[in-house]
Amino acid sequence: MTMRLVTRYVPAVLFLAALIVAWDIAVRAFDLQPYLLPGPGRVWHAFLEVRGTLPGHIRTTMTEALLGLGIACVLGAGIAALLAGFAPVRRVVYPLLVVSQNVPMIVMAPLIVVWFGFGIMPKALVVALICFFPIVVSTTDGLLRADRELVDLARSFGASRLQVLRTILVPSAVPSFFAGLQISATYAVLGAVIAEWVGASSGLGLFISRSQTAFRVDRVFVAVAVIAAVSILLFALVHLAARAAMPWQYAHGQNPEESR
Amino acid sequence: MPEPVLNPAIRVDGVSLTFGGATPVHALDDVSLRVEPGQFVSLVGPSGCGKSTLLKLLAGLVLPDAGSASIEGIPVAGRPGSAAFMPQRDLLLPWRRTIANAALGAELAGVSREQARSEARSLLPSFGLEGFERAWPAQLSGGMRQRLALLRTFLVPRDVMLLDEPFGALDAITRREMQQWLQAVWTEHQRSVLLVTHDVDEALVLSDVVFVMSPRPGRIVHRVDVPFARPRSVADTTTAEFASLKSELLDALEAAGRPVRRVEVSERTTRPA
Numbered sequence: 001m002t003m004r005l006v007t008r009y010v011p012a013v014l015f016l017a018a019l020i021v022a023w024d025i026a027v028r029a030f031d032l033q034p035y036l037l038p039g040p041g042r043v044w045h046a047f048l049e050v051r052g053t054l055p056g057h058i059r060t061t062m063t064e065a066l067l068g069l070g071i072a073c074v075l076g077a078g079i080a081a082l083l084a085g086f087a088p089v090r091r092v093v094y095p096l097l098v099v100s101q102n103v104p105m106i107v108m109a110p111l112i113v114v115w116f117g118f119g120i121m122p123k124a125l126v127v128a129l130i131c132f133f134p135i136v137v138s139t140t141d142g143l144l145r146a147d148r149e150l151v152d153l154a155r156s157f158g159a160s161r162l163q164v165l166r167t168i169l170v171p172s173a174v175p176s177f178f179a180g181l182q183i184s185a186t187y188a189v190l191g192a193v194i195a196e197w198v199g200a201s202s203g204l205g206l207f208i209s210r211s212q213t214a215f216r217v218d219r220v221f222v223a224v225a226v227i228a229a230v231s232i233l234l235f236a237l238v239h240l241a242a243r244a245a246m247p248w249q250y251a252h253g254q255n256p257e258e259s260r
Numbered sequence: 261m262p263e264p265v266l267n268p269a270i271r272v273d274g275v276s277l278t279f280g281g282a283t284p285v286h287a288l289d290d291v292s293l294r295v296e297p298g299q300f301v302s303l304v305g306p307s308g309c310g311k312s313t314l315l316k317l318l319a320g321l322v323l324p325d326a327g328s329a330s331i332e333g334i335p336v337a338g339r340p341g342s343a344a345f346m347p348q349r350d351l352l353l354p355w356r357r358t359i360a361n362a363a364l365g366a367e368l369a370g371v372s373r374e375q376a377r378s379e380a381r382s383l384l385p386s387f388g389l390e391g392f393e394r395a396w397p398a399q400l401s402g403g404m405r406q407r408l409a410l411l412r413t414f415l416v417p418r419d420v421m422l423l424d425e426p427f428g429a430l431d432a433i434t435r436r437e438m439q440q441w442l443q444a445v446w447t448e449h450q451r452s453v454l455l456v457t458h459d460v461d462e463a464l465v466l467s468d469v470v471f472v473m474s475p476r477p478g479r480i481v482h483r484v485d486v487p488f489a490r491p492r493s494v495a496d497t498t499t500a501e502f503a504s505l506k507s508e509l510l511d512a513l514e515a516a517g518r519p520v521r522r523v524e525v526s527e528r529t530t531r532p533a
Contacts (some may be wrong), residue, residue: 147351149347149349149351150351150353152319152321153351154364154368155321155340156320156321156340156345156347157365157368157416158340158368158370167364167368171355247396248354248396248397248398251396
């Protein structure tokens, strides 16, 4: 098990290390100014400088991202159920949803902050707006593509519409829901950062905009690295949730008579 | 044979059915048959002759254009839930473990969850699934999946069972084992069964009565009463009487239209109409 983990992640880590080395060599070779591109050593020093204040910012951004993602899940699953259950609703609402995704969030975020104030809520809302679309699309698809024969089987036993939904359709859509959620999770932190950019009293977005006005590109790089790390963490969290919700997808082997 | 005052377990009267669409398919043409309570009846016919459609109709999933069908005297049109239906594919829910899959039909038919699952648990040994209570369907072999699907059908509290090629996907040896085993289970529980198959041997080993269906549009073209004493074994399939009944059935199938392959071939590559 540990051996598998090592062979799985070592290549990626080695590649990352090589990139950092190349970056360092390039900065030295071309004698780049730190306000244009700081070297990895300088970024590390910047990290040591700010490590006292960073956790607070991370906590704010994570809270917004998780809250927004939670809202997106509830909203997304609910809308997906409506879209899948009622064809007329699907015909009216689905195109609007697609169009709504073409409104740039960078335009919407300031408006939402103006409407809802400077607290955590408007940021969570921006995150939710970014995250709910992949969940809706993917979950709707999962509900619509449930095996017709399974539905017929349930009906043949005398199941009501609600029973068919509960025993067949919802479980069928769980893998699709998580596929959408995994995409959303990668956007969630980014969404929170964009929202904070517009106006916040704490958070990684605020940290970046402050660093930029102070020409501390090294600190911007620190923030970027932190955002990447936090996003990976969130992604892993969703993956764990998926495992917990779909144990049958991860059960291996012990097929007694034949291998499939 | 029970007294005729009882309602027949299954009664089909002059049922015709055409599926609409760009190229309409005439699936059933004036089909009539009866299954008496406690009887084991088979319906043989070539692939795509409408056998599966007839079962779906009896399961209340499709409506006839003409004629009527009833189970235990109650019309089935648009009223699913009167019989225990087992479709061709095992259709186990991947997200339910063995016990929960076995209990699915009973639960949906109104049995309480606890009761359905405890009945399922107590029948696991006789369905050869002991020790696999906690397995997911993907961890079971083809034969076990099929037995689990049968157990699910058995646990539905209905006296009539509709079985659609329950062993079609299995290899010849496993299939034979399953037939022996189904015969034993049926003898013990005495339900009325309508079995659809394209395997003449299977029909003769298991049934009291065999109906032959023609290629599409499906019609009943022949009826054979099977006289052999039960329990029937593999040895019975080599007797002269068995051979003569078998050739009678094959002749009827051939006369009905398309030539029938006499070798055992799995014809389940396409889904039923």
